[in-house]
Amino acid sequence: xxxxxxxxxxxxxxxxxxxxxxxxxxxxxxxxxxxxxxxxxxxxxxxxxxxxxxxxxxxxxxxxxxxxxxxxxxxxxxxxxxxxxxxxxxxxxxxxxxxxxxxxxxxxxxxxxxxxxxxxxxxxxxxxxxxxxxxxxxxxxxxxxxxxxxxxxxxxxxx
Amino acid sequence: xxxxxxxxxxxxxxxxxxxxxxxxxxxxxxxxxxxxxxxxxxxxxxxxxxxxxxxxxxxxxxxxxxxxxxxxxxxxxxxxxxxxxxxxxxxxxxxxxxxxxxxxxxxxxxxxxxxxxxxxxxxxxxxxxxxxxxxxxxxxxxxxxxxxxxxxxxxxxxxxxxxxxxxxxxxxxxxxxxxxxxxxxxxxxxxxxxxxxxxxxxxxxxxxxxxxxxxxxxxxxxxxxxxxxxxxxxxxxxxxxxxxxxxxxxxxxxxxxxxxxxxxxxxxxxxxxxxxxxxxxxxxxxxxxxxxxxxxxxxxxxxxxxxxxxxxxxxxxxxxxxxxxxxxxxxxxxxxxxxxxxxxxxxxxxxxxxxxxxxxxxxxxxxxxxxxxxxxxxxxxxxxxxxxxxxxxxxxxxxxxxxxxxxxxxxxxxxxxxxxxxxxxxxxxxxxxxxxxxxxxxxxxxxxxxxxxxxxxxxxxxxxxxxxxxxxxxxxxxxxxxxxxxxxxxxxxxxxxxxxxxxxxxxxxxxxxxxxxxxxxxxxxxxxxxxxxxxxxxxxxxxxxxxxxxxxxxxxxxxxxxxxxxxxxxxxxxxxxxxxxxxxxxxxxxxxxxxxxxxxxxxxxxxxxxxxxxxxxxxxxxxxxxxxxxxxxxxxxxxxxxxxxxxxxxxxxxxxxxxxxxxxxxxxxxxxxxxxxxxxxxxxxxxxxxxxxxxxxxxxxxxxxxxxxxxxxxxxxxxxxxxxxxxxxxxxxxxxxxxxxxxxxxxxxxxxxxxxxxxxx
Numbered sequence: 001x002x003x004x005x006x007x008x009x010x011x012x013x014x015x016x017x018x019x020x021x022x023x024x025x026x027x028x029x030x031x032x033x034x035x036x037x038x039x040x041x042x043x044x045x046x047x048x049x050x051x052x053x054x055x056x057x058x059x060x061x062x063x064x065x066x067x068x069x070x071x072x073x074x075x076x077x078x079x080x081x082x083x084x085x086x087x088x089x090x091x092x093x094x095x096x097x098x099x100x101x102x103x104x105x106x107x108x109x110x111x112x113x114x115x116x117x118x119x120x121x122x123x124x125x126x127x128x129x130x131x132x133x134x135x136x137x138x139x140x141x142x143x144x145x146x147x148x149x150x151x152x153x154x155x156x157x158x159x
Numbered sequence: 160x161x162x163x164x165x166x167x168x169x170x171x172x173x174x175x176x177x178x179x180x181x182x183x184x185x186x187x188x189x190x191x192x193x194x195x196x197x198x199x200x201x202x203x204x205x206x207x208x209x210x211x212x213x214x215x216x217x218x219x220x221x222x223x224x225x226x227x228x229x230x231x232x233x234x235x236x237x238x239x240x241x242x243x244x245x246x247x248x249x250x251x252x253x254x255x256x257x258x259x260x261x262x263x264x265x266x267x268x269x270x271x272x273x274x275x276x277x278x279x280x281x282x283x284x285x286x287x288x289x290x291x292x293x294x295x296x297x298x299x300x301x302x303x304x305x306x307x308x309x310x311x312x313x314x315x316x317x318x319x320x321x322x323x324x325x326x327x328x329x330x331x332x333x334x335x336x337x338x339x340x341x342x343x344x345x346x347x348x349x350x351x352x353x354x355x356x357x358x359x360x361x362x363x364x365x366x367x368x369x370x371x372x373x374x375x376x377x378x379x380x381x382x383x384x385x386x387x388x389x390x391x392x393x394x395x396x397x398x399x400x401x402x403x404x405x406x407x408x409x410x411x412x413x414x415x416x417x418x419x420x421x422x423x424x425x426x427x428x429x430x431x432x433x434x435x436x437x438x439x440x441x442x443x444x445x446x447x448x449x450x451x452x453x454x455x456x457x458x459x460x461x462x463x464x465x466x467x468x469x470x471x472x473x474x475x476x477x478x479x480x481x482x483x484x485x486x487x488x489x490x491x492x493x494x495x496x497x498x499x500x501x502x503x504x505x506x507x508x509x510x511x512x513x514x515x516x517x518x519x520x521x522x523x524x525x526x527x528x529x530x531x532x533x534x535x536x537x538x539x540x541x542x543x544x545x546x547x548x549x550x551x552x553x554x555x556x557x558x559x560x561x562x563x564x565x566x567x568x569x570x571x572x573x574x575x576x577x578x579x580x581x582x583x584x585x586x587x588x589x590x591x592x593x594x595x596x597x598x599x600x601x602x603x604x605x606x607x608x609x610x611x612x613x614x615x616x617x618x619x620x621x622x623x624x625x626x627x628x629x630x631x632x633x634x635x636x637x638x639x640x641x642x643x644x645x646x647x648x649x650x651x652x653x654x655x656x657x658x659x660x661x662x663x664x665x666x667x668x669x670x671x672x673x674x675x676x677x678x679x680x681x682x683x684x685x686x687x688x689x690x691x692x693x694x695x696x697x698x699x700x701x702x703x704x705x706x707x708x709x710x711x712x713x714x715x716x717x718x719x720x721x722x723x724x725x726x727x728x729x730x731x732x733x734x735x736x737x738x739x740x741x742x743x744x745x746x747x748x749x750x751x752x753x754x755x756x757x758x759x760x761x762x763x764x765x766x767x768x769x770x771x772x773x774x775x776x777x778x779x780x781x782x783x784x785x786x787x788x789x790x791x792x793x794x795x796x797x798x799x800x801x802x803x804x805x806x807x808x809x810x811x812x813x814x815x816x817x818x819x820x821x822x823x824x825x826x827x828x829x830x831x832x833x834x835x836x837x838x839x840x841x842x843x844x845x846x847x848x849x850x851x852x853x854x855x856x857x858x859x860x861x862x863x864x865x866x867x868x869x870x871x872x873x874x875x876x877x878x879x880x881x882x883x884x885x886x887x888x889x890x891x892x893x894x895x896x897x898x899x900x901x902x903x904x905x906x907x908x909x910x911x912x913x914x915x916x917x918x919x920x
Contacts, residue, residue: 019276028275033192034185036395038346039428043846046346073185087183091175094813098625099182100347100395106183129852132845134346134396135625136820137813138856 003064007032008075016063023047023058026072034073034103038132045131048104055111073103076110085155086110089148090141097135105131105141113149121146168709169638170874173809177649178393178629187393190363191350195421198352199228201411202278204268204285205430206260209294209838210499213258213267217286221270224284226277231269231414233258240379240409246371246402246661246759247312248472251502254406260289261468262501263839264433269410271422294499294838297340297465298442305463306471308493313475316547319488321446324457328448332524336445336517337905338888339830340465341438342431343506344845347395349405349431353412354421359386360412366391366652367402367622368661373654374757375404376412384757391652397624398821399505400435402663407434429843436504437831439465439472443517448488453529453539455486462514463494467502471495474505476514478547478765479595482773483518485542499838505663507821508881511596512888519592519889520904523896532575533591533893534561534777545771553770553870556801557593560777560864564591564799567862568779577900585783585792588898594776594886597764598669598803598868598877600743601660602750605674607636609682609735613711613724614646621651621671622662626880627810628671634806635672639679641708641723657738658754665774665878666761668806670741672874678739683708685735686726693729697721743872745769764877770870774877776800778819778886782894789913791895793823795858796887801866803877808863811879815861818883824851825884826891827907 005012007030014029023040026032026049038046040059047058052068076084083091086106096102108131112118117127124142133141181187206213218230233255245251252261255268268285272278295302308315325331352363360382366372369389377384394401407424415422426434441464448457460480464473477491506512526533541558544551565571573589574580580587605619617636623629633647640647650656660670687706690698690713697719698706705716712720727735740751743762750760764772779797784790796819805811828849832841842848861883868875888906895913896902903912 017274017276019280020274024275027192031194032185033188036189036346037191037348037425038395039348039845041428041844041846043428043844044346073183077184083180083183090183091179094176094179094809096179096182096625097627097810097813097817098345098347098394098396099178099187100189100345100393102182103185125853125856129854132346132850132852134344134398134850135813136817136824136851136856138820138851138853139816139859140813141853 001064005063005066006069008072018064020063021059022061022063022066025063026058032072032074036100036103038101045108046101046104048108048131050107050111053111053114055108073106085151086148089144093140093144093147095140095144096137101131101133105133109145112145113152118145118149169634169644170804170806171808174630174634174644174807176627176630176810177633177644178623189347189393189395190352190365190391191423191425193352193363195352195354198421198423199271199273199418200275200278201414201422201424202270202282203266203407203426203430203434204270204282205433206263206265206267207287208260208289208291209263210292211260212290213260214288214290221281221284224277224281226273227270227281228273229271229414229418231255231410232267236413239413241381243379243404243406244375245502248466248470248502250469252467252469255410262433262499263837264430264501266406266434269414271414271418296833296835296838297440297498298463298496300498300835304497306495308473308475308495313473313478313493315493316481316489316491318547321457321459321488321490324488325446325448325459328456329451330449330525330528332447332521332528334445334521334524334904336443336520338441338513338516339906340440340833341506341825341829342831342848343398343400344848344850345396345398345400348428349426349435351408351411351424352421353415355416355419359388361388361390362408362412363390364408365394365397365401367397367624367663369620369652369654370658370754371661371757371759372404372408376408379409380412389654391622394622394624398507399509399663402661403436403504405435428845432840432843433501436502438506439503441513445517445521447521447525449525453531453536455484455540457488458486459490460518461492463496465496465498465500467500468497470502472503474510476510479511480514480518481547482545482771483593483595484540485546489546507818508596508885511885512825515885516888516906519886520892523893524902534565534570537561537593548771550771553772554866554868555773555775556864556866557775560775560799560801563862563864564777564779564797568797577897584786586786586898588782588784588894590780590890590894590897592778592886592889592893594778594882595773596665596878596882596885598772598774598871599664599666599761599763600669600872601666601759601761602742602746602754603659603670603674604657604738604740604751605671605678606657606736606738607675607678607682609640609727611724611727611732611734613642613722615640615642617647617649617675618656619651619659619671619675620654620656621659621667623651624662626667626814627807628662628667630810631668631806632671632675635675636679639676639683642711660754660761661759665881669872669876669878672806672876673872674739674741676874677741678737681737681739682735685730686713689729690721690726696729772871774800774802774882776882776886778890780887780890780894782891782898784895784898784913789910791827791908793857796823797860798883799862799864800882801864802879802882803866803868803871804875805863806876811863812861814879815883816859818881819859819887820851820856822884822887823855823891825906826888830907
């Protein structure tokens with residue numbers, strides 16, 4: 001079937017198999033491989049993307065059913081451009097090891113802050129528990145989110 | 160390499176990951192991310208029974224689906240690949256080579272289609288007719304067979320007379336322990352992409368040993384290793400699961416050759432439980448005899464491990480437990496139990512995690528029986544020599560780790576009486592345990608290219624599985640070439656590069672750093688020699704040993720200096736190149752050839768002629784057990800480790816706490832449940848196989864004790880990836896005992912094991 005998919009601000013006209021998950025369209029059709037497949041059944045969070053700012057597991061969304069603009073990790077900062085405060089905080093805090101869950105963690109973390117669920121370490125841990133990190137960088141992820149939150153709020157106030 | 164010139168002091172300074180930007184922007188290419196032209200997609204068929212034979216396949220319905228291109232089974236391609244050779248344990252189970260079924264979830268076919276969706280649907284429509292036999296699942300199941308593990312790769316110890324000494328001991332601990340089946344579950348799935356071009360095969364697959372994978376697949380396909388290239392630039396977690404080749408790769412290569420088209424396979428999460436390896440369940444009988452003063456007089460440790468029918472794979476962690484404490488009478492024995500299961504394999508601290516849990520629990524039971532502080536018990540039994548061989552340890556700072564850790568943790572405030580420390584409805588338990596892991600190092604090669612502009616490129620087929628190996632490699636070159644880390648580019652994970660060993664066994668930093676340093680030192684020597692023998696350079700006439708490299712300069716002791724870039728330009732307008740092979744002490748020259756052939760020449764800290772080399776650590780945890788619900792929480796964990804030279808404290812800390820959190824998972828959460836009737840894994844997904852999530856983890860801290868060990872290897876590097884997990888199981892079980900008075904000897908410790916002290920009384 002034919003679909004129009006808006007990803008990182010660009011509209012893509014695609015003919016796809018109706019069975020295709022958004023995750024597979026991003027990876028196999030659009031070459032946006034920053035979004036990762038970790039379980040393909042909504043358990044690990046590695047495929048998290050934002051749709052109109054809300055975090056969504058792209059393995060559980062049929063591409064044909066997407067309504068709204070999709071933001072993937074590639075959409076947060078261009079090549080050579082400054083990093084999003086959350087990306088920078090993950091880098092500075094060593095909030096990853098293998099890096100495989102990281103794009104999903106970062107997008108989920110941005111939403112965690114914008115949702116207002118980053119009020120305390122405890123709250124962050126609770127609201128980030130849908131994103132598994134087998135390397136177990138959790139303490140540094142919590143640190144990074146607190147650090148990025150301050151910058152994101154400062155930027156928002158500037159605007 | 161025995162002596163090292165002064166260095167530029169890069170080691171030991173925290174450095175952000177040089178591949179960090181790629182990882183936070185989604186630009187890091189894991190093997191399944193690599194683009195290939197016009198790929199077809201594969202989906203594995205796996206066995207629905209654990210034992211028997213395939214009578215026939217009914218492929219008609221699958222074949223008629225649109226987009227289906229090919230279906231591989233033993234009927235059409237079974238003879239095209241030789242069986243896989245696993246890293247350890249001899250014979251392994253087979254897949255498409257015959258119609259035999261060794262275990263549930265065994266690969267029995269490959270469906271290839273134009274799209275992933277079509278391949279998946281076709282796989283679901285394949286009907287398989289089996290001739291079933293009753294399988295044996297695990298310990299105690301009817302039909303398992305048991306054998307005593309023969310000496311060879313691992314050895315048993317029979318020192319003194321442990322039987323008599325135990326019988327005569329003033330205090331005796333005699334208990335049985337168990338650890339469950341566990342699966343690595345890296346977040347990255349097992350993937351393979353294959354493409355052929357003019358008889359050359361390229362494989363993109365996450366691997367901890369690209370040369371090993373290349374050799375294995377070449378052998379299976381009957382082609383030369385030079386016809387195969389393996390690329391694995393980023394690995395999305397491994398923990399041992401991506402060290403050994405698995406059967407899938409050769410079949411995908413064959414499918415791709417049949418079709419003359421690149422093929423991509425992404426193994427599903429549940430299939431990953433059976434098409435790769437896992438940590439087998441273990442049983443232990445520990446008997447410790449001691450004097451009333453706490454001195455050990457006898458240690459008997461017998462272990463049982465499950466493996467597949469054909470394999471003798473075992474981990475034999477008695478090789479560490481026999482070395483932990485001074486004891487004149489030691490007896491160890493390991494038994495293998497064959498069941499209808501897939502073959503187990505290496506998983507984080509493979510021997511030490513399951514075997515140190517019983518020993519460190521038993522030591523705590525002994526301390527309790529003696530009314531002695533558990534740290535003091537370990538101090539009384541500390542030993543400067545390896546009790547198994549009589550050789551000295553290259554260094555052993557176990558008690559220093561305990562003392563520093565105890566001070567930081569506040570151990571002196573601990574009331575030793577179980578159940579005595581409380582916070583409202585929460586019972587507080589403080590536990591500790593020793594940690595140890597052998598210091599291993601493998602033969603390794605590297606090439607370093609130094610450019611006239613003052614930057615360098617390191618080429619080494621090493622592997623960054625999340626450890627920070629890219630950064631460590633850059634730091635090693637920066638340290639010796641006197642250049643900033645930012646000026647070093649590192650290429651890894653590709654068999655077109657000089658071979659590095661398996662990234663496992665906490666050996667990789669030591670292995671790759673020595674090879675890189677050796678190549679850099681050759682360049683360094685050439686630069687210095689040219690600088691001091693030049694007619695007009697600023698360093699002309701100086702003695703070679705008066706020159707050091709740092710801050711991008713060659714510096715003479717008298718203050719004269721020249722930039723590295725200028726020194727290179729004196730020799731060439733282009734670039735200088737050095738290739739080096741590092742053969743660790745005790746290994747032969749022929750190990751380099753073996754490495755090129757994909758074998759693993761490694762010097763093990765427990766197998767050396769000169770010393771026994773281990774990293775040591777002390778693990779502390781606080782648990783809180785709710786008095787009524789028996790919920791177990793771990794508000795803080797502290798590990799203190801003495802692991803020699805720490806190259807990058809930033810990534811080292813991440814690895815240590817990652818290991819500790821793995822320990823928490825193993826102690827409280829992780830267990831692959833087996834349906835004994837079908838010898839089948841039940842919770843084969845990561846919603847029901849519990850791995851730690853953010854909400855499970857509070858404070859985790861690692862202290863790195865400075866340690867200079869020049870006997871372990873010239874750079875004094877021991878491993879850090881494994882030791883973090885080793886003491887945690889014991890420390891948590893001991894803390895649970897301290898909180899509740901309940902001694903749980905079977906992992907994981909869950910609410911149901913503790914329900915409920917109040918009710919029980």
